[in-house]
Amino acid sequence: MWVLLLIPACAAAAFSCLQLVRVATRADLLDGFGPRPPEAVGIGLYETAYLAGGPGRVVELALVLMAGRGRLHLAHTGWTTVVDPRGRSRLERALIEQIGPEGQCRTGPLRASLAAHPTVREIGDRLARAGLATPETVRRDTSRAVRQVRMALLLCVLLLAASLALAAPGTGDASAAIAWFSLPLILTCGTLLMARVDVHTYTRFAAPAGLEVLRTARVPRQLGHTRDPEQALLTAVAMVGPAALTDERLRAALRT
Structure with missing residues (x-):
C-alpha cells in the first residue's frame, strides 16, 4: 500500500526540483550579461x-x-x-x-x-x-519554484507518515517505506540547500551588482x-x- 504513496511523493519531488533548476539556469544566463557601472x-x-x-x-x-x-x-x-x-x-x-x-x-x-x-x-x-536589479519575472519565477520544492518536501513528509501508519507491524514495511521515502526527502532537502546558497539572491530586488551599490550607501x-x-x-x-x-x-x- 505504501508504494502507491511513494509514487506521487517521488513525482512531486522530481518535478519541483527540475523546475527550480530550470529557473536557476535561466537566471544565471541573464546574470551573465555584464552590468553597466x-x-x-x-x-x-x-x-x-x-x-x-x-x-x-x-x-x-x-x-x-x-x-x-x-x-x-x-x-x-x-x-x-x-x-x-x-x-x-x-x-x-x-x-x-x-x-x-x-x-x-x-x-x-x-x-x-x-x-x-x-x-x-x-x-x-x-x-x-x-544589471543592478533582478528582473521581475526571474524573481517571481524563482520564488514560486522555491515554494514548490518546499511544498513537495512537506508532501513527502505527510505521505511518509501515512505510509508508516498503514504499514503492517512485523512485516518490515515500515523500514522499507523509510528507506524509499528517503530518496525524495534527500532530493528536496538537497535542492533547498542548493537554493539557499546559489538561488536565494535571485529572490531579492537587488542583483549581486546592485547589492554592491547598496553597500556603498x-x-x-x-x-x-x-x-x-x-x-x-x-x-x-x-x-x-x-x-x-x-x-x-x-x-x-x-x-x-
Missing part, C-alpha cells in the same frame, strides 16, 4: 530604495519626502491628503494622480496602486537592464548630527524603510 545608470534615492526594498520602498520614500516638505499630510488614521498639488517629478505627479481629484484617499490602497504604477515599474526595469548613525539631516533621513528610509523614521506619528501613518 552605477555612474552610467544614475543611482539616486529612488533607485536605492528600489534595490533595497522594491516598489513598495520607493512608494514609502516618496510619501516621506513629500510629507517632510509639506506637500502631503499623512494622518495616523490612514488617510493621505494633498497639500500642494504641484508634483516636482514624474513620481510625485503620479502619486498625486493616484490620490484622485478629491485630494484625499486611504494610504493603504494608495501605496498598492502606486507600487504598480508604470512610473515606479520603470525604475525597476531600468535597473534590471543595467551610508546611513549615518545619528541623523541629527549630519550636515544635511533631510538627505540623511531620506537615505535611511530608502535603505531600511519607515523603521528609520524618528517621528512616531509618521511611522504610524505608514503602518496603516
Whole structure:
C-alpha cells in the first residue's frame, strides 16, 4: 500500500526540483550579461530604495519626502491628503494622480496602486537592464519554484507518515517505506540547500551588482548630527524603510 504513496511523493519531488533548476539556469544566463557601472545608470534615492526594498520602498520614500516638505499630510488614521498639488517629478505627479481629484484617499490602497504604477515599474526595469536589479519575472519565477520544492518536501513528509501508519507491524514495511521515502526527502532537502546558497539572491530586488551599490550607501548613525539631516533621513528610509523614521506619528501613518 505504501508504494502507491511513494509514487506521487517521488513525482512531486522530481518535478519541483527540475523546475527550480530550470529557473536557476535561466537566471544565471541573464546574470551573465555584464552590468553597466552605477555612474552610467544614475543611482539616486529612488533607485536605492528600489534595490533595497522594491516598489513598495520607493512608494514609502516618496510619501516621506513629500510629507517632510509639506506637500502631503499623512494622518495616523490612514488617510493621505494633498497639500500642494504641484508634483516636482514624474513620481510625485503620479502619486498625486493616484490620490484622485478629491485630494484625499486611504494610504493603504494608495501605496498598492502606486507600487504598480508604470512610473515606479520603470525604475525597476531600468535597473534590471543595467544589471543592478533582478528582473521581475526571474524573481517571481524563482520564488514560486522555491515554494514548490518546499511544498513537495512537506508532501513527502505527510505521505511518509501515512505510509508508516498503514504499514503492517512485523512485516518490515515500515523500514522499507523509510528507506524509499528517503530518496525524495534527500532530493528536496538537497535542492533547498542548493537554493539557499546559489538561488536565494535571485529572490531579492537587488542583483549581486546592485547589492554592491547598496553597500556603498551610508546611513549615518545619528541623523541629527549630519550636515544635511533631510538627505540623511531620506537615505535611511530608502535603505531600511519607515523603521528609520524618528517621528512616531509618521511611522504610524505608514503602518496603516
